[in-house]
Amino acid sequence: MKKTWWPVIILLSNLVLISLVVIAFLIRAYPMVGHDYGLAIPILLDTDLHFRLNGLMIQWYTPSFGGGLPVFPDPNNIQFSLLSFFTLLVQPLQAVMISTAIYIIAGGLASYLLLKRVLKLHWTASILGAVFFSANGFMLQRVAVGHLGYIIFPLIAILLLALLDTSLHWSFAGILMALVFAMMLHQAGYFIPVVFGLTLLISLPLIYIYRPGSIVWKRLVFGALLAGGLSLVMSASKLAAVFAFMRFFPRQIADSYPTTGILQGLFGIGLQLAGTMTLAPLLNLIGSTPALLPNYLISVTGAHYGFWEFDMSLSPIVIGILVVGIYSFLRKPRQHTGLFTSQKRWIAWILLAFFTWLTVEFILAKGVIYPYLRDLPILGSLHVNPRFTSAMIFPLGMLAAIIYNRWVSGWSNRKAIVVFFIVNVLTLVPLSNYFMIQYDLQARTYDMTESEKIYSSIHAGDTFTITGIADNTDNTQALYYHLSNLDPYDPIFGYNLENFHPEIKVGSIWETSDGYYNMTNPTGYVFPELNGTRPFERIPVSQKDELEAFASHKQPDWKIPLYQQILDWVSGLTVLVGSLILVFIGMKRLASFLRHPENAPPKAS
Secondary structure, three states: OOHHHHHHHHHHHHHHHHHHHHHHHHOOOOOEEOOOHHHHHHHHHHHHHHHHHHOOOOOOEEOOOOOOEEOOOOOOOOOOOHHHHHHOOOOHHHHHHHHHHHHHHHHHHHHHHHHHHHOOOOHHHHHHHHHHHHOOHHHHHHHHHOOHHHHHHHHHHHHHHHHHOOOOOHHHHHHHHHHHHHHHHHHHOOHHHHHHHHHHHHHHHHHHHHOHHHOOHHHHHHHHHHHHHHHHHHHHHHHHHHHHHHOOOOOOOOOOOOOOOHHHHHHHHHHHHHHHHHHHHHHHHOOOOHHHHHHHHHHHHOOOOOHHHHOOOOOHHHHHHHHHHHHHHHHOHHHHOHHHHHHHHHHHHHHHHHHHHHHHHHHHOOOOOHHHHOOOOOHHHOOOHHHHHHHHHHHHHHHHHHHHHHHHOOOOHHHHHHHHHHHHHHHHHHHHHHHHOOOOOOOOOEEOHHHHHHHHHHHOOOOOOOOEEEOOOOHHHHHHOOEEEOOOOOHHHOOOOOOOOOOOOOEEOOOEEOOEEEEEOOHHHHOHHHHOOOOOOEEEHHHHHHHHHHHOOOOOOOOOOHHHHHHHHHHHHHHHHHHHHHHHHHHHHHHHHHHOHHHOOOOOO
16 A cells, blocks of 8 residues: 555544543433433424425425424524434434544545645644544534534634635636535534634634635635635525524623632633643542532633533643643743744734734633624524633634644654654543543433434334424424424524423313414414514414315425525525535546555645
8 A cells, every 4th residue: 555545544543532532521411411412303303204204305494393383494403414314214313423533534624735735734733633622622522412413523624724725726726615614504503613713813813824725815714705605695595585484583691700810711711721630630630539620610701501512631741732832832932033034924913912912812701792793693592601612722723733843844755754653642642541530510401312214214214293282392202293382392493492381281282272273373483474473473273274284294385485485496406506516526536646646635744
């Protein structure tokens, strides 16, 4: 086998191992999994049922939950995602495992290519940088607790690679970035795009400081403009539907943490990044218990959330490399004056400091700038600000790889390889700390048993026609018993359903009162003006055929605005054409590489 393939094989081995650790952590208490699977799994089951009965058409509404709710307009819905696609083929939890592995491997490969081809790092530093980024607590915790919209997080590396890799034509890069952004909106809602934005704002100045020539501004601007325009077109259908829904349920919510000052807040961020991989063994060492980790972080930040919201753990090896590298930099600053003066790097330093500070303000939910941003559209519906610490994971992993590259450049090839394998192993070993904690810090309260029975029944032909309204049932139980529930699990209405006021009651959906059936007309949540409805209004007795179709998981002939219909077609066709272009160009490049590997992008030093 050619030597050029060995780094890729080593990298893939690392990424597969990390994926297996994440999956093992997910199912360590199977069939019990994280509590938010109680939101995600029923959605996947309902989407699977819809596609099987209606084909690959938009699911606007569902009768399965809340007496009838919007689906496509809900930002928490993941109808068009890898998760939904794989659920057509395998059980939902297996779909989660496959999707998670794909995202981790794709993000890790993109990280490696970015570091090797764009920053020109040594192959060992490039692999380690990809591992530094991929082996993080953010993914472990999100997958474990059931925040499935966030598992797309590793794809941030693809955006950076597309922006900066000159071996990719700017038009190809623009389409690739647009598709990634569209995937984010369809699977992750709005939180991850904000994290991606903050990550890019920190990473680009850092990249320029290290290697100014890696940024070709004309290409970057054209690619970004194309990506921005295309992503808006690809996402226009989803965005329009979501805003139509959220004008009635804006979910305005904001965090405010009683931290005593900026230093305490920064210390809290440091603890988040140390997380389980560093703090758990330290607590054991001093005779304490890792079960107290959430209490420590709550006391420092003032944010009363579960541990999964805090833990952004980087490997202690990454933290150690950063500490040694920064100490060496500060110890002899005169040796690094070029990093400040040449090629206008001082501008990049100012931008790096500003965007890092902006990210800190987002995390702490206070500061000089953030109070003016927190009430803006989209930002006003986000909270749990400790999650924004995840924006620092990629830049810190990349910085650690850059520092390591400065060391390896002076070593012999044999020493570089030996040290590489040692550092590689030591980076991954701390992942085992997650399994040393014999406490459930991820709230594994959702039992997969019932949902797996539902999935088997769907694939055996059961249509799960809704017959009645139930009380005190979760989303899974309601679907299992062919019922819709009065207390759906959907944060868009508030965590305690404080904004959910249905007019339906427990009983058959065919019961009538005041000229209405006992089922909500979901058009009232999204397009009430066009359909002559209002939020929470029930289906009138004049629409018996519509209720019968709706209860059978069909999409009744309720009216959708013309602009929305146009956007549905435009967005769908744009995504399809963009995907086909990427597949065609990608296959063409792969075939060319396999025939003439000497024409591949130049090997980094």
